[in-house]
Amino acid sequence: MSVSDSNIRVIVERTSEQATAAAAGLFKSIVCESVGRRGCCHLALAGGTTPHALYQRLAADATTGELPWRSVEIFFGDERDVPQDHVESNYRMAQRVLLDHVPISPERVHPMPADAENIESAASEYEKTVRRLVPCDGGDIPRFDLILLGIGGDGHTASLFPNTDALRETGRLVYAGFVPVLGRKRMTFTYPLINAARNVMFLVTGSDKAQVVLGILGDSPNIKSQLPAAGVHPANGCLIMVLDAAAARLTGIAPKGA
Ligand code: 6PG
Numbered sequence: 137m138s139v140s141d142s143n144i145r146v147i148v149e150r151t152s153e154q155a156t157a158a159a160a161g162l163f164k165s166i167v168c169e170s171v172g173r174r175g176c177c178h179l180a181l182a183g184g185t186t187p188h189a190l191y192q193r194l195a196a197d198a199t200t201g202e203l204p205w206r207s208v209e210i211f212f213g214d215e216r217d218v219p220q221d222h223v224e225s226n227y228r229m230a231q232r233v234l235l236d237h238v239p240i241s242p243e244r245v246h247p248m249p250a251d252a253e254n255i256e257s258a259a260s261e262y263e264k265t266v267r268r269l270v271p272c273d274g275g276d277i278p279r280f281d282l283i284l285l286g287i288g289g290d291g292h293t294a295s296l297f298p299n300t301d302a303l304r305e306t307g308r309l310v311y312a313g314f315v316p317v318l319g320r321k322r323m324t325f326t327y328p329l330i331n332a333a334r335n336v337m338f339l340v341t342g343s344d345k346a347q348v349v350l351g352i353l354g355d356s357p358n359i360k361s362q363l364p365a366a367g368v369h370p371a372n373g374c375l376i377m378v379l380d381a382a383a384a385r386l387t388g389i390a391p392k393g394a
Contacts, residue, residue, distance in 0.1 A: 152341035170281035183226025191234035214295035215248035259312035291363030295324035
């Protein structure tokens with residue numbers, strides 16, 4: 137991935153609050169555009185801590201009726217191997233901060249069953265659900281309207297961690313496997329599914345992410361094994377990277393209004 141790529145949009149805001157506001161604005165326009173064109177918006181939420189403020193903002197705005205939540209179908213890009221009510225669960229965070237506060241029916245929210253006894257077969261079941269509900273738009277891979285992602289300090293995204301088999305998966309769209317650096321299993325979207333999306337949005341804040349952001353936006357070839365987020369480039373879609381100045385500080389890209 138490189139900042140000069142035609143289908144990548146890098147937005148740098150001064151503060152993390154402004155970056156969150158920018159991400160919320162893009163989230164809303166993508167959802168409204170998808171529902172306007174296709175009657176539905178299929179989206180995948182990210183886990184971790186960065187999206188928390190974004191979900192809070194979207195929940196606060198829910199009372200305005202601005203977003204057609206009843207036409208949204210929600211999935212998750214990855215999940216930890218914990219029950220859905222566990223404090224580490226990405227689903228639990230999204231449910232408490234966002235989903236409990238917006239008018240979306242529970243049948244349209246699809247948590248990843250990453251705590252299943254057999255996580256590998258649970259991953260293929262989740263893939264079947266994605267294939268059943270998300271249209272392929274003429275291709276053979278379901279096309280999400282928006283996949284929201286974060287980036288870890290080691291360059292991982294979703295649960296695509298450096299030097300893991302998940303990075304080399306080209307057949308399965310949802311993969312579950314052991315992540316040595318965590319000593320745990322994870323379930324995750326794979327590159328084929330992520331890169332089929334119409335829109336992928338990274339929301340990345342904080343100076344601790346500056347080094348990986350520089351690496352990801354650089355031109356070095358084949359770095360995705362070390363920086364998995366660099367393997368995200370939707371072939372026929374738009375990649376949006378929303379950063380605060382701290383996360384962008386090594387790129388030389390000035391924040392908006394600077
Ligand atoms: C997870 C996330 C993961 C996250 C990054 C960034 O399950 O942890 O899906 O990919 O986006 O680790 O996490 P922070 O936002 O907490 O920095």
